Every structure is written in structure tokens, then in C-alpha cells.
Amino acid sequence: MKKALGLAFLLPSIGAGYYLFSKRTLPEPTGKPYQELPKASYEDHPNKHIISKIPKTIGIIGAGMSGLISAKTFRTQGYEVEVIEKRPGPGGVWYENFDNSGLQGTKDTYFLPDYPFPDNYPPFPRRQQIKDWIDGLVKKFDLSPLIKFNTEVKSVTQNPDETWKLTFKDGTSKNYDFLVVCSGFNDIPKIPQYKGQENFKGKILHSSEFINAKVHCQGKKVIVIGAGKSAFDIMSTSVDYGGEVLGLVRKIGYAYPVNPKPYGIPFEFTTYSRLAYLCGIIYDPESSFIHKYFGFIEYLWLKFVHLQLRYGIIKELEPDEKDLHFLETAGIRDPPVQKKIADGKIKLMRGEIEEIKENGIMVKGKLIECDTIVFATGFKPNYYVKQKENDGFWLYRDVLVPGVRNVAIVGAFITTYTNLWSNIQALWLVDILRGSFKVASIEEMNKDIDKKKKIMFKYYENYKGDPIYISSQPFSPFIIDEYLNDLKIQTVRDDTMYKHWFKAFDINNYKTVVTHHI
Template identity: 30%
Template sequence: MPNALPMERKCIVVEGPVIVGAGPSGLATAACLKKKNIPSLILERANCIASLWKLKTYDRLHLHIPKDFCQLPHMPFPENYPTYPNREQFISYLENYVDVFGLEPRFNETVVRAEFDEKCEVWRLVSVGEADDGECVETEYVSKWLVVATGENAEEIVPSFEGMDNFNGPIYHTSAYKNGYLFREKKVLVVGSGNSGMEVCLDLANYNAKPSLVVRDSVHILPREMLGRSTFEVSMFLLKWFPLRLVDFFMLLISYFILGDTSKLGIPRPKVGPLELKMKTGKTPTLDVGTLDKIREGKIKVVQGIKKFAYHSVEFVDGMVETFDAIILATGFKSNVPSWLKGTNFFSNQDGFPIEQFPNGWKGKDGLYVVGFTKRGLLGASMNAIGSADDIHLHWKNTDDDEDKKLA
């Protein structure tokens, strides 16, 4: 067998920062830099911007908090957009954002390694892409600044259960789920009781499927709105005036009057309040958009944790065994930064998040910046993008001043 031809290699020196990721975090950072006349290069492994939203989200998805808290820097949502834009509207907003700021990501560029060269004081990124002729090309990018913007949801989390490989029906992650049309009249087990799991169950019920929701742990479910305002907005306002635990008590009290006792539906609440739990663990409360009503109507069944799979059935920890036609894993996503960012202890190898908690964790040493890992959604990403661009601008100005002094 002949030896394979060596992969084509090239090296590119980048004048400004290299941004890894063309999701909302990367686009926001590039736009903030452009407002300061600082060029940047965005590398994206997919063939489009916002690949999570475009390729891995279900049809009925809407923003869970109002648009005013989700807009990217320097460009609000259109006034005619609803309070909670849907998937298509948010994607259109991001595409317009790219056009307005003239951003040009390089697609199909997968960064496989990034490391700081202490001798030359630059970041070296190795990316594998595809040339026009279909051949693989390995490119080394060299820059003084690296912006990690791959996000909290870079890779699917796929749990392993005993006997899972023996299950006869299809098993999907929510990243492959679009709507419930294919599951009409079928018994579907949805694993995961976060926002995605609750919404997928609701969608399945609306398509006359027969969904069951796995609730393994306790979970806080809050109404999307209370007192005529979004729950997020109310909580942010109260936190300005009252201590965290008092706000949690108020939120749970109002939730009880609106939603009732969720433990009677098989969904117990954690002992720690929703905001305190979010601060400590990053676990986001689930916002109800109609799923609880379907549970009360008997159109969605709540089941306990999974013990093991069989050929056409699932056994739960309480001993109940039930047959299912399909399984949908609403088990979330994870960061992949430790797999490609080397030589730094800034990120945890366990969860791929910065070790420093919010509001820190956005700036490392040697020109390293991190955008979109705050566990605070698009608002946190925008804050990181603005802060990173401002800090890079300071170094950029100092570099220009040094060059002017040399020429004087």
C-alpha cells in the first residue's frame, strides 16, 4: 500500500486577535473590535455562523429571556420582533449582525491545537481545513492575542446506560431533533428535565406522541413570567435591592401560586433556591412554557431515573419497566476547550470552563481572552466581548505608540 501524501501546510501571521468560534460570542467580540478599528480573524469549524442555532436546535425553540437581555453589542433587535424571538428570528438577527459589521469568518476550519510560544511571545494555532480541491490543509495561525469563543455548548453530552446498545429503537440527542412529526402516536422517552427536555416533551405532546419525561434529580421550575414581567427581569431587579436568599424565597412563593406544588407531579425542588443554585453550580432553572399543564392532563408522563435498557424497554430505578419506540436524550452540551487549548491551566479539565468564576474568568495571561463562558447566557457573552475588546484596544494603542516612537 503506497504511503499517504503529506497534508499541505501553510503559516499565516494575523495582525489582530484570532477568535475561535463564529457563534454569538465570537461575532460579538469581532464586532466590538471592529468598532475600535482593530482587525480580527474568526475561525469556525462548521460551514456557517451560529452552527448550534442553525444545525442543532429544534423548530419550536425561542429565546427563554426577553430580547433586551439577549442583544449583542452595538445592535438591538428589530422593534417588530416579539419579546421572545424564535429560532428563525434569532438566526436572521445574527446574519444581519454579520452583514452590518462586515464580519468574514473562515468556515470549515477546525482548531486542533493552540499554545502560547513563550520564546516568540505569540499564540500558535493549528487548524485543519479543506482546500478547494477537497484536500485537507493544515494551517498555523500566529497572533499576539487569542480569543476563546467556542462556547459552553460545543459538544453533545451522551450518557451511557447499562444495555443501551441493545435497545431496538432509535436513540437521538436533542441536537438531532427538529419536531415531533415523526413520533406521532409513538411512545417516546425524553431523558433530561431541563429547558430542552421540557420543551421537547411539550412539542411531542402537541404532535400527539406519548412522551415520558425522566426526572432523575430535583429541579426548579419557574414560570417564564411573573407580575407581568419576565421572571429573569424580576429577579435581576430584586437582586439590586434585596439579598439573594430573600429573592429566592420570593421567586419560589410566586412560582407556587402560579404553578402549584411541582413535587405532586413527580418533580421535587432542590433545597437550595433557584438563584443560589445557579450561582453555585451554574444549573439554570427550567422555565415552564406549558409543559406542566400537559403533565397535569396526563399527556406527558413523569418517570424516575433509568436503571437499564433492554431490547424494547427501559427499567427505572423504582422497578417499573415500560416499552418505548424511541429515546431522545435532552442531556445537554459541554465545552471542548481542554481538547485543543494546551499549556495553560486557565480552564478546568473537568468541565472545560474557566477556573475563575464570574465576573472573573474572561482574561488570562499572555493575551488570552475568554468570551461566552459565564453561565449567564447572551448577556454574559456580550459583557465579555465588550471587556475583551476594550482590553485588547489598550494593548493595541500601546503597540502603535511604540511603533510611532521608533519612527520619530
């Protein structure tokens, strides 16, 4: 009996060990580097519901990261590409920003598979480092000749043949066979309007206008509105330039812990591994066997993530959010910011503006005097070809607008691993145009979107904010797998299943995916 019981435990253990630790053959590129024109003729093209003809000219709106990624992807496939950018240079929000701005997460979640960060970059690169890296990207892939700088789109209209016409602010216009919108989530600064705002005698700025910090802060009383990463970066910068700083926050969200190993366990393992996503932070939690059969594991895992997020956080920054699944992030992760708050150099106040007076703001019936008000209140997206719906902004695979031909949106939302996501989206889109595989029908797309809506509404059932944040789903490796499955590319990119499930998601694993036609 004992032997039978021993075997009952031993054999599954051996099987699990073999599954997790046996070496696998890594996928190797079997085709040429991406230098191919579309293969299918229009007569036998499988995706006529996406294109009205074989596209030659590709118009891309925006030279931020998604626009640059799309430009390099389409150009290496032989398309004639033109990028429209309203700023004088590339990089989107990184082109010009305040001194202390930086990444929301670590650099390990932001680089490109075929274009890494320099080895000497810190874990959280600052704005100038990001800008230098982007300038290097443009140079490496020779993208400058493709970009029309200082050119702002006034309107976008679809021609009778379903191609697209862009009209610019200078009155000129141009047609493109296919349009890729990469204006992103951070396009239009969002400043709330308050009673008396026009009477304020000081300076009112959006975070995107907080460029010359010394002028705005030195010797002045500065109030920063918001609790996101940019808000805390601006508070810290304002102190550095001699400002008397108050941060007005509605509530405090979760933040990347200062210590990379809270309680001795790497934070990336508990949040960025496939196992972590399987335990609740994933696209479709109900498809997870852990969610179905081992709910207590999911619960305990998320409770531990919450403990890690609180690790080392001072009392003033203790998060208000209690929902286990919905983590509203603040991006506070700099020890200097915490020290300035703990030392009283940055004062925090929970509340909302009731009215703006000539010399300050009213909060909770009291006047708080100030010289400068900075609204770190985010942006509104402008996707040109599709408007936000009442319940969010929904696309098929976060790229295609069902029923509208010759257009796609790449990099629609800000999330973890955003640049890798945009890169895979662009590859997926190119192969649709080339006719390499048949994408879902319009009916199938709408069914997929309806399924996603049900999942996300349940996932965010306690969320009371703008529904666009519900449709802008969090990143998941399983979403990348969806694109790769469509492209018939192997989804397991590690040499053991142990690494596949337990180590942090690794952008380096996708280098050959973005450089070769496999």
C-alpha cells in the same frame, strides 16, 4: 423633643429622596467611534505579561454569539480578524436546532446594546427568530468575509514566540498573533453511557440532533431525559408531531414564571434589579451591606423570589430544590407545556436510567418501552487552551488565563445577559491589547481568582454536581461595573439613582459604551 425627633426622621428622608430621585447627568461619548489601532508601542506597553508583541492578526474560534461579538469588536478597532467555525453558517447552537427551541430567558436579557431585537418579537423568541436576528447581525456588521465556515479545529498549540497555531481537520494550519476562544459552554454534546445502550433497537439522540422532529416522533414512543428548558421544549415538540411522550427527570428546577407579575410585583424587579442582586443573587454577597447588617431582608427577599417562581406552577412541576441561594433553573415558562403536562399528554417520571434494553429503558426495576430516546443532558465545553481543573474552570475576570500570553476566552459561560457580558468582555480585552490601561499582574490575578473561589464555594456549599457550574458564576451588574471601572467608564447609566437600583438591569444603557471610545 418631638420637633427634634421629627427632624431626626425628616432630614434623612429628604437626603434619601434627593439621592434617589434627583436627576443626574448621563454619560455621553467624548471620543470617536471605535476605529482605532492599538496606541501603545510594545516598548512602553503596560501589559507585556499578556502579549508577547503588538498583535495584528486575531484568530477567533467559534462563530456563535460570543465569536460574532468579538469579531465585530476587534474589527472595528482595526485588527485583522479571522473566525473559525465548524458549522456551515453563523449562530452556534442557533444555526440548526429543533422547531420549538427558544431563549432560556426573556428577550430583554439577550439583545446587544447596538443591535436590538425587532419590536414585533415576542418576549421569548423562538429559534428561527433568533437565527434571523443573528443573520441580520452578521449582515449589519459585514462579518461574513471574516468567517471560515466548515472549518473544524483539530488542535491548538502555542508557538515558541507564544503566538498560536491552529491545525484544522483537513490537515491545514494557520498562525495568529492573538487567539480568542469563543467555542462556549455548548460545544460537545454530553450523552451519558448506560449498560446495554449499544443493544437498543430504536434511535438514541442528543438534543442537538433532534432536528427532524416528525421523523423521530410521529407514531412513536419518545422518552426525553432531562429537566432543563431544552428537555421540556423537546417534550412539547414531540407531542405536536404525534409522539407518545414521557419525560424522565432526576429533579425539577426553578423556572421563569408564566405570569410576568407574580403576586402583582414584576418578576424582573425582584430578580434583575441591582437591589435584587444586592439581596443575595450577586457575585460577592459578603460585600453587600444588606448581607452584613440586614440579613433578614436578604432572607425575606429570596423567600419571596421562591414564591414568585412557584406562582402558577402545576403540581407536577413543583421544584425539588429548597436552597434559597442556589436556584437550579429549568426554563419552563410556556403555558402550552404546562397544559400538556396537566392534560396528561406529557407524562413526567422522577428517576434515573438503570439499564437500556433492546426495546426500552429500565427505571426503578421496571421496563419502559420506547422507540426514541432523546438525551437533553447538556454539553461539555472545549476551551482548547485551558483544561477544567478539579474544582472548576477559573479565569481572571472570566477572560484571561493567568500566565498564558496572547490568548483570552470570551463568553466562557452561559448566564443571564450573556451577550452583553461577552460584549463588555471583548471591549475590555481590546483595551488591554491597546495598552489603554494596566491590567492586574499575574500574582494579582491569581489572588483575585482565589478570592472568587472562596466566595463561590461558600455560595454553592450545598451543590453536589459538576464543579464547573460553581466557577460559572451567575450574572451580576457589579461584574459589569468591574470591567467599566478598569476602563474608567461611568458605571451609573440611569438618570436617577432610583432607576439605577430599582428598575430591571437595562442593556440599552450600554449602547454608547460599545459604540464609542469614551
